[in-house]
Amino acid sequence: MDGIIKKFFDDKGFGFIKTDKEEIFFHVSELAESVTLAEGMKVSFEVGKGDRGTFAKNIRVVAD
Incomplete structure (x- = not known):
């Protein structure tokens, strides 16, 4: 799945x-690699389900 911070x-x-x-x-523990995040960055990720609902996991920054 794709999205924006x-x-x-x-x-x-x-x-x-x-x-x-x-x-x-x-x-941030769900980042696939060590990067500095900022609002507006494009990312790809998988959706996980936990006790508190859905969350993003295996998050990767997508190059423009």
Whole structure:
């Protein structure tokens, strides 16, 4: 799935990815590689399901 980093709280280590249909929670521990994230970055990811709902996992930054 593809999306854009809509909100990122660096001090807390989490944020939200905006897709065409929804906003999905993510935590920096789900990044596939060590990168510095910023709002507006394009990413690809997989969707996981947990006790608190859906979340993004295996997140990768997509080059423009």
